[in-house]
Amino acid sequence: MEITKKTACELGKMIKERKISAVEALTEQLAVIKKRDPEYQCYLTIAEEEALKEAKKVQKEIDDGMYADSLLAGVPIAIKDNICTKGIKTTCASKMLDDFIPPYDATVMKRLKEAGCITIGKVNMDEFAMGSTTETSYFKQTKNPWDVTRVPGGSSGGAAAAVAAEEAFIALGSDTGGSIRQPSSFCGVTGIKPTYGTVSRYGLIAYASSLDQIGPIGRDVTDCATLLETIAGGDPYDSTCVAAKSSSYRAALKDDVSGMRIGIPNGYFKEGLDCEVKEQVLKAAEVLSQKGAKVEFFDLPASEYAIPAYYVIASAEASSNLSRFDGVKYGYRTSEFENLKELYEKTRSEGFGDEVKRRMMIGAFVLSSGYYDAYYNKALKVKATIKKAFDQAFASYDMILGPTASTTAPKLGESLSDPLKMYLGDIYTVSVNLAGLPAISIPCGEDKKGMPVGMQLIGKPFEEATILQAAYSFEQTRGYKRPMIDERKIR
Amino acid sequence: MIISDETIAYVAALAKIKLSDEEKIRAKKDLGEILGYIERMNELDTDGVEPMSHAFPVSNVFREDVVTNGDEREEMLKNAPKQKDGCFVVPKTVE
Numbered sequence: 001m002e003i004t005k006k007t008a009c010e011l012g013k014m015i016k017e018r019k020i021s022a023v024e025a026l027t028e029q030l031a032v033i034k035k036r037d038p039e040y041q042c043y044l045t046i047a048e049e050e051a052l053k054e055a056k057k058v059q060k061e062i063d064d065g066m067y068a069d070s071l072l073a074g075v076p077i078a079i080k081d082n083i084c085t086k087g088i089k090t091t092c093a094s095k096m097l098d099d100f101i102p103p104y105d106a107t108v109m110k111r112l113k114e115a116g117c118i119t120i121g122k123v124n125m126d127e128f129a130m131g132s133t134t135e136t137s138y139f140k141q142t143k144n145p146w147d148v149t150r151v152p153g154g155s156s157g158g159a160a161a162a163v164a165a166e167e168a169f170i171a172l173g174s175d176t177g178g179s180i181r182q183p184s185s186f187c188g189v190t191g192i193k194p195t196y197g198t199v200s201r202y203g204l205i206a207y208a209s210s211l212d213q214i215g216p217i218g219r220d221v222t223d224c225a226t227l228l229e230t231i232a233g234g235d236p237y238d239s240t241c242v243a244a245k246s247s248s249y250r251a252a253l254k255d256d257v258s259g260m261r262i263g264i265p266n267g268y269f270k271e272g273l274d275c276e277v278k279e280q281v282l283k284a285a286e287v288l289s290q291k292g293a294k295v296e297f298f299d300l301p302a303s304e305y306a307i308p309a310y311y312v313i314a315s316a317e318a319s320s321n322l323s324r325f326d327g328v329k330y331g332y333r334t335s336e337f338e339n340l341k342e343l344y345e346k347t348r349s350e351g352f353g354d355e356v357k358r359r360m361m362i363g364a365f366v367l368s369s370g371y372y373d374a375y376y377n378k379a380l381k382v383k384a385t386i387k388k389a390f391d392q393a394f395a396s397y398d399m400i401l402g403p404t405a406s407t408t409a410p411k412l413g414e415s416l417s418d419p420l421k422m423y424l425g426d427i428y429t430v431s432v433n434l435a436g437l438p439a440i441s442i443p444c445g446e447d448k449k450g451m452p453v454g455m456q457l458i459g460k461p462f463e464e465a466t467i468l469q470a471a472y473s474f475e476q477t478r479g480y481k482r483p484m485i486d487e488r489k490i491r
Numbered sequence: 492m493i494i495s496d497e498t499i500a501y502v503a504a505l506a507k508i509k510l511s512d513e514e515k516i517r518a519k520k521d522l523g524e525i526l527g528y529i530e531r532m533n534e535l536d537t538d539g540v541e542p543m544s545h546a547f548p549v550s551n552v553f554r555e556d557v558v559t560n561g562d563e564r565e566e567m568l569k570n571a572p573k574q575k576d577g578c579f580v581v582p583k584t585v586e
Contacts, residue, residue: 103566196546210545239552240545308529319506326507328579333572340582349509357508358521364505365498365526375529380542382532387546420524436546461547 008170015074022074042162073116078168081122084203093137096351106203124158150409153183160187178429181441185404185454196436200235208317225249252465258292263397265300280445306431312379319363404441404454492527
């Protein structure tokens with residue numbers, strides 16, 4: 001089972017050099033999934049048959065000389081279950097889409113196919129990406145591979161856990177308020193939320209359209225840069241997706257941070273931050289400083305208002321986006337109803353979970369007449385203020401450094417009873433989505449219980465290359481740490 | 492923030508969901524706490540700030556009005572909870 005310990009790029013190279021075939025690699029990966037997934041519960045759908053067929057086809061094409069430019073040809077990949085995959089069930093971890101089989105591929109899926117990647121299956125998430133623990137999934141509870149009594153984070157918890165547990169070489173997640181970065185932090189892997197507009201959202205089932213971005217989760221920076229390069233770029237099907245200025249992310253993978261100006265917001269290290277997380281993140285900043293970066297503290301105003309603004313904007317957009325689930329064209333439909341109104345109400349009440357209903361109601365409230373100005377419009381003004389504060393900071397700094405999350409992964413079952421407390425955990429990630437910026441979460445240490453801590457680097461718009469270079473450089477001082485997976489304990 | 496029964500009934504109607512009595516009590520508590528917290532935004536002076544719906548300037552994107560997709564009716568109907576004669580089936584909507 002050693003092959004599944006390789007990175008995606010290492011495997012891609014081995015396939016190219018004929019040291020292993022795409023089918024052999026896939027078979028090994030499927031064997032690991034079958035052994036470990038009953039324990040970690042990462043996958044909602046394992047597309048074994050489709051993947052084997054695809055791997056055979058891609059291997060034949062590689063033999064015929066295709067995919068010369070792709071570094072990931074023949075590499076199996078896991079996909080978050082809110083990204084439409086033609087012919088493969090896509091549920092958003094909701095009862096509402098329990099039997100939904102998309103008739104089309106998301107743009108990112110088309111790009112992956114063009115690069116010869118093999119979709120191995122669909123991974124668990126919070127229902128409609130609403131949550132921070134993957135516990136709002138209708139179907140199953142994903143466990144953190146570092147400690148199975150803890151959550152993997154969310155909402156891309158299945159993706160981060162699968163990569164950490166070696167149930168996937170690499171994965172695609174989505175990030176609306178931290179949903180790639182926070183589970184990456186909790187599971188000790190690397191994840192990127194690209195600048196808004198870098199990756200097409202066509203075929204991503206919408207949560208909050210002005211904030212959503214698809215991005216990579218991998219076991220190292222190189223894999224993430226390579227996957228981002230594969231999926232990035234303009235798309236006529238998403239008018240907010242612009243052709244990125246710099247799409248050669250791999251070229252940025254240099255071990256050099258000399259002269260980089262890194263700012264650390266004072267406010268990020270005040271109350272609410274776990275002291276062990278603080279210690280590890282500051283240690284990481286010190287490492288970058290020793291490597292030649294100019295690291296200094298500064299004040300980033302308005303960041304404490306990011307959470308309220310985020311929950312207003314995201315909920316408002318969600319209430320609008322989720323009105324399409326009406327039991328008519330696809331998805332769940334209630335069994336008995338008298339008229340159209342009852343069809344809608346019963347279908348939605350039975351099909352959606354508590355967190356989704358809660359956010360739809362918050363959204364309906366902040367958009368309703370009489371409250372629109374005080375809540376929704378105010379949130380858009382706060383958003384503008386936050387964006388301006390970042391713009392000003394980036395006049396002095398090349399990137400901003402901080403923790404990804406205020407704690408390491410909490411225990412299962414501790415978060416859902418107090419939604420407000422769960423929302424407050426997103427303090428370091430949501431402002432990045434509001435300002436549309438790119439950010440990476442990279443493992444930087446562990447707490448005393450051995451749970452991974454993530455460091456977040458936030459970059460200027462469309463300057464993913466700068467944060468990738470700093471993250472890569474930091475990674476060289478540390479290497480990749482794996483969770484202890486005791487095969488004997490796994491049934 | 493105190494949320495009244497009427498407000499809960501109103502937002503549930505807007506969101507097209509039906510709540511059980513138990514869910515209503517829970518929703519009142521949760522929404523009260525969350526909206527109360529959200530009101531902290533008012534501490535930030537935003538006088539003279541333009542509301543920003545998009546982080547980067549976006550402009551309308553135009554294209555010729557031509558059909559690019561094929562006849563995918565059968566494919567689209569496959570996911571419908573109920574279909575008949577190539578159409579979605581809905582309850583009678585006009586009396």
